[in-house]
Amino acid sequence: MYKEQLSIAQTKEGGFVLAGYTYTFEDWDEGQVSGNHGEFDYWVVKIDSEGELEWQKCFGGANYELGYGIIETSDGGFAMVGGSPSQDGQVSGNHGGWDVWVIKTNANGKLVWQKSLGGSQYDSGYAALWLCKIFIY
Secondary structure (H helix, E strand, C coil), X not given: CEEEEEEEEECCCCCEEEEEEEECCCCCCCCCCCCCCCCEEEEEEEEXXXXXXXXXXXXXXXXXXXXXXXXXXXXXXXXXXXXXXXXCCCCCCCCCCCEEEEEEECCCCCEEEEEEECCXXXXXXXXXXXXXXXXXX
């Protein structure tokens, strides 16, 4: 299993949410990663203030979803940004090639919505932030 955490944000209750991606090989021990959709997936990990695992989730389609940035949203959920060429699984609306892929979860990591943004070539998002109550990715 290959895992890479690329972003961390402190949550309102004092814990942390980590974002990155994971790749599961068929014959490797998956450890704490479960729910992989194929190839690389977004991987979101929520830990408490003591570093104890609360939950982890994988998001994606059959291809490569590479997640880079995450923030906690005003409703206590999370928004994550990266890129994806998939057009199946949890990914829909791809415009061709790699698209920016934005996901929004609730506070427990359940997918609320997803959006593919881009043109016919390579597009990817690397950071997410709130600016004057407008979500920028």
